Amino acid sequence: xxxxxxxxxxxxxxxxxxxxxxxxxxxxxxxxxxxxxxxxxxxxxxxxxxxxxxxxxxxxxxxxxxxxxxxxxxxxxxxxxxxxxxxxxxxxxxxxxxxxxxxxxxxxxxxxxxxxxxxxxxxxxxxxxxxxxxxxxxxxxxxxxxxxxxxxxxxxxxxxxxxxxxxxxxxxxxxxxxxxxxxxxxxxxxxxxxxxxxxxxxxxxxxxxxxxxxx
Amino acid sequence: xxxxxxxxxxxxxxxxxxxxxxxxxxxxxxxxxxxxxxxxxxxxxxxxxxxxxxxxxxxxxxxxxxxxxxxxxxxxxxxxxxxxxxxxxxxxxxxxxxxxxxxxxxxxxxxxxxxxxxxxxxxxxxxxxxxxxxxxxxxxxxxxxxxxxxxxxxxxxxxxxxxxxxxxxxxxxxxxxxxxxxxxxxxxxxxxxxxxxxxxxxxxxxxxxxxxxxx
Numbered sequence: 001x002x003x004x005x006x007x008x009x010x011x012x013x014x015x016x017x018x019x020x021x022x023x024x025x026x027x028x029x030x031x032x033x034x035x036x037x038x039x040x041x042x043x044x045x046x047x048x049x050x051x052x053x054x055x056x057x058x059x060x061x062x063x064x065x066x067x068x069x070x071x072x073x074x075x076x077x078x079x080x081x082x083x084x085x086x087x088x089x090x091x092x093x094x095x096x097x098x099x100x101x102x103x104x105x106x107x108x109x110x111x112x113x114x115x116x117x118x119x120x121x122x123x124x125x126x127x128x129x130x131x132x133x134x135x136x137x138x139x140x141x142x143x144x145x146x147x148x149x150x151x152x153x154x155x156x157x158x159x160x161x162x163x164x165x166x167x168x169x170x171x172x173x174x175x176x177x178x179x180x181x182x183x184x185x186x187x188x189x190x191x192x193x194x195x196x197x198x199x200x201x202x203x204x205x206x207x208x209x210x211x212x213x214x215x
Numbered sequence: 216x217x218x219x220x221x222x223x224x225x226x227x228x229x230x231x232x233x234x235x236x237x238x239x240x241x242x243x244x245x246x247x248x249x250x251x252x253x254x255x256x257x258x259x260x261x262x263x264x265x266x267x268x269x270x271x272x273x274x275x276x277x278x279x280x281x282x283x284x285x286x287x288x289x290x291x292x293x294x295x296x297x298x299x300x301x302x303x304x305x306x307x308x309x310x311x312x313x314x315x316x317x318x319x320x321x322x323x324x325x326x327x328x329x330x331x332x333x334x335x336x337x338x339x340x341x342x343x344x345x346x347x348x349x350x351x352x353x354x355x356x357x358x359x360x361x362x363x364x365x366x367x368x369x370x371x372x373x374x375x376x377x378x379x380x381x382x383x384x385x386x387x388x389x390x391x392x393x394x395x396x397x398x399x400x401x402x403x404x405x406x407x408x409x410x411x412x413x414x415x416x417x418x419x420x421x422x423x424x425x426x427x428x429x430x
Contacts (some may be wrong), residue, residue, distance in 0.1 A: 019315065019319050021316055021319060022319060097315040098313070098315045098316050099375070099379065100234065100312040100313045100316075100375070100378070101236055101313050101315075101316045103379075104234050104236060104237060110379075113379065114379065114380060117379065117380060143399065143402065143403075146395065146396060146399035147399065149396060150365070150369065150396055150399065150400060153368075153369060153372060153373070153376045153396075154365065154368060154369075156372075156376060156379075157368060157371075157372035157375070157376065158368070160314070160315070160372070161368045161371060161372065163315075164314065164318075164325075164328065164329065164332065164371075165329060165332060180361070181361060181364060181365055181368075184358065184361035184362065184365065185365060185400070187358065187361075188358075188403035188404060189403060
């Protein structure tokens, strides 16, 4: 790996584990066993590293979020899709942990973050449309609108909520429960013929969340 | 008002409007037209002011959250109750805006914040139990558990989500929409006889959210 990429890789790990406000460029240099001068040669400060990591995240999550908008998923793939979205967010979770602070320091990020929330909204709406057209779910437009808003909010803040309550749980657990919580929002609207499939998927998630409690 | 209370009052207003990280004790002194030395006489730094404001918030919201646990609300009062909870949170919204950063700086607050989330959970469960016992709603225990979790998450992050998307909207609008989003989570579980009442309340909220769009 090139030094530049190693710096980005270690910075992301430190920001995620120690918190971005608690990590200095000296910490990053120490972690990599390079001199602060060498780090400065590649990045002129922490701000530039954060901007570069945000670019990476924006690129990755945009690709993922566009997928169901460009081409509808199969009914069964929708649940797995939600997993993929959470997984990508989890990789860059430091961005969400300190969102207000980051946006106050980098006002330009605000616009780009809002664009991502809009894209999440469009992706979840596309997922919902697929389920509706397959007669998996049934709602009025008004119900669908409020439901999609609630799902986007959960998608945006789930990682923060889990961190507030449990600090650092294993990622698979955090992400599976996130998907499970999203599924339970959809559940009451599912038609009878899809309930069996849903119950199966839900039990898999429940087994992962609480192995002892699962049937 | 005593100087000490004026300092707290102005600090809260500045933290909420300008963001706590962007507000210094000098800003607070300037706002009140007192000397930094006079402010220091009352509070030995911004940390002490934040701790005092958190105490106020903790005291106020604890009282509110305990109400339905100690004594069940009437069915109709539950919706108004959710409004009161949001209103109290809105008064101290700076605490939620920068939660991760605040918790990193004051680890002791983490435990107290988690206690408040637990209390929110107990309050929402109590609300849910009242609705269930009045046969307003009907769910399995498993459904109720996931629903209450989703409601507590929305209650905790709604103000942040609204701020991320819209910056500063009028408080009545933010809070009403928060209640509306919570109501729409409950809606699919409502029995027929309560749907009319629910639709009426929902229309009031929708009129406030989007006067032009409402019927």
